[in-house]
Amino acid sequence: MFTRRSGAVLVVLAVLAGVLSVASPARANPYWRVAVNVTPGRASCTLSWIRDYWDGPVNAYTIWVVPQDVRINAPQAYRKIPLTPQTAGASKSVKVDGLTKGAPYVFWLEAFYPSYFRNGPISKQVATTRVCVPT
Numbered sequence: 001m002f003t004r005r006s007g008a009v010l011v012v013l014a015v016l017a018g019v020l021s022v023a024s025p026a027r028a029n030p031y032w033r034v035a036v037n038v039t040p041g042r043a044s045c046t047l048s049w050i051r052d053y054w055d056g057p058v059n060a061y062t063i064w065v066v067p068q069d070v071r072i073n074a075p076q077a078y079r080k081i082p083l084t085p086q087t088a089g090a091s092k093s094v095k096v097d098g099l100t101k102g103a104p105y106v107f108w109l110e111a112f113y114p115s116y117f118r119n120g121p122i123s124k125q126v127a128t129t130r131v132c133v134p135t
């Protein structure tokens with residue numbers, strides 16, 4: 001007799017055997033994510049992105065330079081680079097100089113939006129780049 005429990009066991013066995021595959025949930029980027037391209041250069045990395053028309057009223061950007069060669073008991077040194085936003089639909093390219101040759105870096109893009117409910121802007125991290133290793 002075929003029951004619901006034996007059917008579930010058959011499905012689990014089929015998944016384990018590779019006959020069936022488990023559907024993974026769709027992973028679309030949220031509307032506020034910005035696609036930032038990063039290219040390594042000589043002791044530098046260049047970041048570029050296009051400001052979408054749907055990004056909202058961005059007042060400013062900040063690029064966080066995050067070194068990835070973390071050592072035990074060593075202080076982590078971040079560097080912040082403030083930027084003015086480009087107009088909607090325009091591209092922006094920023095060259096970050098003064099990086100250590102051969103050391104890996106990741107860059108965060110933070111956007112500042114006006115707040116209508118409290119004083120001061122609201123900030124949100126809108127992008128994280130892939131690892132960039134300057135040459």
